[in-house]
Amino acid sequence: MTNGYMGEGIRRLGATAIFLGRLALQCVPACARPRLIVAQIYNTGARSLIIIMLSGLFVGMVLGLQGYDLLRRFGSEDVLGTAAALGLLRELGPVITALLFAGRAGTALTSEIGLMRATDQLTAMEIMAVDPLRYVAAPRFLGAIIAVPLLTAIFAIVGLFGAQLIGVQLMGIDPGAFWSQTQDAVELRDVREGLTKSLVFGIACALVAVYEGYNSEPTAAGVGLATTRTVVASSVLILLLDYVITAAFL
Template identity: 65%
Template sequence: MFKALTKLLGNAVAAFGAITWFLLRILSQVPRALLRPGLVIHQIHNAGALSLVIIMTCGLFVGMVLGLQGYDMLERFGSESSLGSAAALALVKELGPVVAALLFAGRAGTALASEIGLMRATDQLVAMEIMAVDPFRHVVAPRFLGGVIALPLLTMIFIAIGIFGVQLVGVQQLGVDQGTFWSQMRGSVEVDDVMQGLIKGCVFGVACSLIAVYEGYVAEPTAEGVGRATTRTVVNSAVMTLILDYMITAVML
């Protein structure tokens, strides 16, 4: 029992060390990767623009559900007029960053991990090394940066569409007063709340992108290994997102 526990702990520390070392190697190549803005822009497009449809669709439906549930709950206390502020706070501070990160891990993270894993499996990464091109500069860093830049933007889009969804159900369907809805929201959502959402988006962006490129890079060069890398990307990103979410919330509240 004790032995198993120490082994587990040892593995966790080793994994943490490996991923930290990996992050440092990426960061050391970031300035040189930025010298080729084309590569980074291409990756922002891959991770960001290509995730737009899923982010917008889910944002709309999360907002609409929030409108229905929020209205039902607030109505019991006779305070359905606060729907705007309640839903907006929930979206800006929690739902937006977390759900966007989970969707990002599923859509862009898996794509990154499997792409890099397949590059490893087809010797493309080794070929680069033999050509004296550091794969961290050409492959890993631009993809990491693309994800880090894309997720906060996606988070903001998710929140905006979500609020539109709340409005659609609350105001258009259930009859909350339009003026009250918006003025309550403007009255209660502070800059600090938006900052909290944005900071979460940035932190989740770093975590999810790092996990995706790491899992892809260390994937076993087989079909099975690449499959496992994508699975681990989603699982680890989701767990990490929720843990970090708790930590940031605890610190910032």
């Protein structure tokens, strides 16, 4: 039984890798149609803005509360800005954004492509001599990869604003100290770590979502299952890659 699961897992991994190769090849001609990619950035990115900003705000506010409570014990409330900024930039921003993206946009991509498969739209394209990988999969893949780092940046900014709201406005930390400490402590290295993470997470989320949709069983149950798999696989992959990248940057 374990053997069967292992075999299946390895088979899927291989299939996904081959799919990624074919998809990457089609990404080049897909760039000739920027209109399709922009539409997908709007679809996956712009439409996720509200959930990303709302979550960012509350995560930042919680960071503010918890951080303030913790730092006050050492009498160093002033570094709250630094703690919040570093936490958001390096860890919480990329991870939570990617998790939310997988739930909000990844599932939408999977079910959309899965339904296109189930209603013969992808086959119809093939018969019309249009490669669905180029027309359907590649623009969605590229759109998601562009959207995730942008959303992460917005998440981090809104989060920092949330932390400031609690720390400065509510708890009365001096705004000058808050911002100057933050400015001093945050280095380009931190931004680069966050950016790398968000880019890698974006690729992972987009690949999983597109792959699952493209290869889903063409039935109602099959599309449902593929959608579930997208969330599960993306989430696990994000947290796993997070560890790897964090270890690499330290």
